Amino acid sequence: MAAQIIIVDDDPLVGGLTLELLTDAGYSALLLADSLKAQDIIKAEKPALVILDILMPGLDGLTLLHRLKSDPATKPIRAIIVSGKSFEAEKRRAAQYGAEAFIEKPYDVDLFAQKVEELMKKQGVEARKPALAPAAPAPIARASVEAVVWGCRASGEAAPAATRYGTHTACVSVETPSNLFIFDAGSGISLLGNELMKNGKHKLLWLFLTHFHPDHVEGLANFPCARDKDYTLYISGASDPDKPLEQELKTVLEAGFGNLMPPAKIELYELMEQTYAILPGVRLSVFYANHPGTTLAYILQTEGRKIVYCPDSELYGEYGTALQDYDEKIGAACRGADLMFHDGRYTAEDYKKNRNSGHSSFLAAVDFAGKNLIKTMVLVHQDASYTDDTLEAMDKEAQARVDKRGYKVKVLLGREGLRITA
Ligand SMILES: [Zn+2]
Incomplete structure (x- = not known):
């Protein structure tokens, strides 16, 4: 089935982390590393929410946001901008272009989950929490530390x-x-x-x-x-x-x-x-x-x-x-x-x-x-x-x-x- 959330992040570590947090919260999510191809994929997939990094080669996240929000077909998709830079100017631009939220990296675990849940609820999407009591946790890989x-x-x-x-x-x-x-x-x-x-x-x-x-x-x-x-x-x-x-x-x-x-x-x-x-x-x-x-x-x-x-x-x-x-x-x-x-x-x-x-x-x-x-x-x-x-x-x-x-x-x-x- 189509992804409920699409992440666009060229950094595989941060992108993977975002994916992990969303999957843990019970959403289906897709990670795209190539921001130039992202717009077409988002248009085809129609997720409820996109999560965009700002600094990416090819097309930066704010420009991508602007394009998505200017296209009637993708305008209703909610958008979160994530960035390690906490500059007010970028926050303002993200808001101007129609982002519903701006989240700073590294992610505050509770804040991240809360924001995503809030925006997904507005879109009428609930996380698929397991219906039965959770199974015993999988054995944790214990690599050497x-x-x-x-x-x-x-x-x-x-x-x-x-x-x-x-x-x-x-x-x-x-x-x-x-x-x-x-x-x-x-x-x-x-x-x-x-x-x-x-x-x-x-x-x-x-x-x-x-x-x-x-x-x-x-x-x-x-x-x-x-x-x-x-x-x-x-x-x-x-x-x-x-x-x-x-x-x-x-x-x-x-x-x-x-x-x-x-x-x-x-x-x-x-x-x-x-x-x-x-x-x-x-x-x-x-x-x-x-x-x-x-x-x-x-x-x-x-x-x-x-x-x-x-x-x-x-x-x-x-x-x-x-x-x-x-x-x-x-x-x-x-x-x-x-x-x-x-x-x-x-x-x-x-x-x-x-x-x-x-x-x-x-x-x-x-x-x-x-x-x-x-x-x-x-x-x-x-x-x-x-x-x-x-x-x-x-x-x-x-x-x-x-x-x-x-x-x-x-x-x-x-x-x-x-x-x-x-
Ligand atoms: Zn000291």
Whole structure:
């Protein structure tokens, strides 16, 4: 039967993702990659709704929209414009040409579903939800997922010159057979960049920034992949009203490239506390961490795994008051994660001196992991001044805490080069 919805998107990943979301919601959908041929196919198929990307070679989505809405035969078809660019001018043009909605990429899962359902209802089309109770979920393919710590120190003076744990600042990668996700761009990202340039496996990189303190972005200006025009970087982060993401990033990049922009293709995504569908089978949830300034933490769900990255975050632990519900809030979001990277900056003693600075006692992080059934917890963001002796003592104390309290979690102290198969 004819498709109820036609998607026109030249990017197979984004197009595939849109298709997946629509199919999951119970609609029949067709994906077209060639925008030049799309108009004739849409006219023949007469779907209830079209979803058009803006930037496409051949014919851009706004022109296609204009043509569809100018033809009496296709005018009644509802249209959603999707784009990574959130410029007001394009939104206005889309509305002028008759688009019923404009959705920004990456997709906010709930918002996307809600918009589509709303427009389809107006067309008198209901999603074909299964009539019977849903069958047991199909077994999830569990391809290998490997996380690597490239840097996990906080910035600061007095870093020990040589240490087995490393002195590079925040950067963790998560690799699946088809994708590479990078969390933060502290100085450790140059080590990752060297490996990527050598193995050449991934040319499209997702980079999720938690915030713009130097220990999370200082490596970006020297990231080898940003200096290579064959790479595409999708950079995501928070936007403050007074400090837009674009501005923040420009400052960081100028440190390495001056007024020239890096040769790699860069696209920016501003994120909020939402769940986004970023690729087929990949969901990213964002929450605000308890840290000065707008600081994000990420929950990545892919290949049946749940992986949390939250390097700057103050858990209140035993010091929490009835009004401080941060531990409970993120506990609910992270519960049962296969792998979690969390702030374990301070020894219990140093934490007492540094309360309310936005960082945790490593013991609070261990307790958090035990209570929330995290399978593997990696303590990161160690204080820059800590020597191997201090870090080893913390590691021992963490293991003792797990044993004493009967937690099921496996706790690892973060160090440069640590590889974890999730
Ligand atoms: Zn930090």
